[in-house]
Amino acid sequence: xxxxxxxxxxxxxxxxxxxxxxxxxxxxxxxxxxxxxxxxxxxxxxxxxxxxxxxxxxxxxxxxxxxxxxxxxxxxxxxxxxxxxxxxxxxxxxxxxxxxxxxxxxxxxxxxxxxxxxxxxxxxxxxxxxxxxxxxxxxxx
Amino acid sequence: xxxxxxxxxxxxxxxxxxxxxxxxxxxxxxxxxxxxxxxxxxxxxxxxxxxxxxxxxxxxxxxxxxxxxxxxxxxxxxxxxxxxxxxxxxxxxxxxxxxxxxxxxxxxxxxxxxxxxxxxxxxxxxxxxxxxxxxxxxxxxxxxxxxxxxxxxxxxxxxxxxxxxxxxxxxxxxxxxxxxxxxxxxxxxxxxxxx
Numbered sequence: 570x571x572x573x574x575x576x577x578x579x580x581x582x583x584x585x586x587x588x589x590x591x592x593x594x595x596x597x598x599x600x601x602x603x604x605x606x607x608x609x610x611x612x613x614x615x616x617x618x619x620x621x622x623x624x625x626x627x628x629x630x631x632x633x634x635x636x637x638x639x640x641x642x643x644x645x646x647x648x649x650x651x652x653x654x655x656x657x658x659x660x661x662x663x664x665x666x667x668x669x670x671x672x673x674x675x676x677x678x679x680x681x682x683x684x685x686x687x688x689x690x691x692x693x694x695x696x697x698x699x700x701x702x703x704x705x706x707x708x709x710x
Numbered sequence: 711x712x713x714x715x716x717x718x719x720x721x722x723x724x725x726x727x728x729x730x731x732x733x734x735x736x737x738x739x740x741x742x743x744x745x746x747x748x749x750x751x752x753x754x755x756x757x758x759x760x761x762x763x764x765x766x767x768x769x770x771x772x773x774x775x776x777x778x779x780x781x782x783x784x785x786x787x788x789x790x791x792x793x794x795x796x797x798x799x800x801x802x803x804x805x806x807x808x809x810x811x812x813x814x815x816x817x818x819x820x821x822x823x824x825x826x827x828x829x830x831x832x833x834x835x836x837x838x839x840x841x842x843x844x845x846x847x848x849x850x851x852x853x854x855x856x857x858x859x860x861x862x863x864x865x866x867x868x869x870x871x872x873x874x875x876x877x878x879x880x881x882x883x884x885x886x887x888x889x890x891x892x893x894x895x896x897x898x899x900x901x902x903x904x905x
Binding site: 577578580581582584585586588589591592593594595596597598601602604605606608609610612613 | 729731734735738739742743744746747748750751760763764767768771772833836837840841855858859860862884887888890891894
C-alpha cells in the first residue's frame with residue numbers, strides 16, 4: 570500500500586481551513602458570562618481548602634491507622650516471642666490423649682472385675698501397638 | 711481566529727492561577743465569543759452551546775493549576791471544550807459509523823450539485839458533509855484535526871495540550887486527513903451514483 574504524500578491531503582486541509590474560517594463568532598454574551606462567573610465565585614468561596622485538605626486528612630488517617638496496626642502487630646509478635654523464649658521442655662505437660670468416655674469405660678470394666686479390665690486393656694493395646702510388640706507374647710495375665 | 715497570547719493575558723493567567731476570580735473573569739470575557747463559535751459548530755443549538763461553554767469555563771477554573779502555559783490558553787480551553795462535549799454526549803459520543811454517513815450520502819442528504827458548486831447552498835452542503843465526516847473520525851484523530859484547523863493550534867501546541875509527542879500529533883493529523891480524504895472520495899462516488 571502506497572503512503573499518500575502530504576499534497577494528496579492538501580484539498581482536505583484547505584476545506585477544513587475554509588470551514589473553520591466560516592464559523593460565525595457570536596457577540597459576547599453578558600448573561601452567560603454573569604451566570605458562569607457566579608458559579609465560579611461560588612466555587613471560589615466554598616472552601617477549596619477543605620477539598621485540598623481532605624486528601625491530606627485521609628493520608629494522615631491512613632498513616633495513623635497503619636502505625637497503630639504495626640504497633641499492635643509488633644506487641645503481639647513480641648509477646649508470642651516472649652512465650653516461645655520462656656518455654657522449657659520440662660514444663661511440657663503430656664496432654665491426656667484418652668477421652669473421658671474411655672476412662673469411664675475402664676472404670677466400668679474394673680468394676681466388673683480384673684478379667685474384664687485386662688480384656689479391655691488387651692483390646693486397646695492391639696489397636697495402638699503393632700502386633701509384633703512383645704506385650705502380646707507375654708500377656709499381662 | 712484564536713487569541714494571540716499577550717503580556718497582559720499572561721499576567722491575568724498568573725493571577726487567575728493564584729485564585730484571582732476577577733482575572734479569570736477578564737480572560738473568560740475575552741475568550742467567550744470564540745468558544746461559543748466552536749461550541750455552536752459542535753452542538754448546532756444555542757442553549758446547548760451555552761451550557762457547554764459554561765461547563766468548559768467551570769472545568770477550566772477548577773483545573774487552572776494544571777495549565778502550565780506550554781500552549782495558548784485558548785488551545786487548552788478548546789481541549790476542555792472537546793472533552794466536555796464528548797462527556798455530555800455520553801454514549802452518543804461514539805463516532806458516527808461511516809455506514810450511516812454513506813447511507814445519508816446515498817439518500818442525497820449531502821447533495822451538492824457540481825454545476826452550482828459556488829452557490830451558498832452547495833457550500834453549506836459541503837460544510838455539513840465535512841462536519842459529518844469529522845464526527846465519523848476516531849476520537850483521537852478528530853481531536854487533533856479540530857485543534858489544528860479549528861483552534862489554529864500548532865503541532866507543538868497540540869502536543870503540549872494533549873500531553874503527547876509531536877510525532878504522534880503529526881501521525882494522527884496525517885491519518886485523520888487521509889481518512890477524511892478517502893471518506894470524501896467515497897461520498898462523491900455515492901452522490902454521483904444517486905443522481
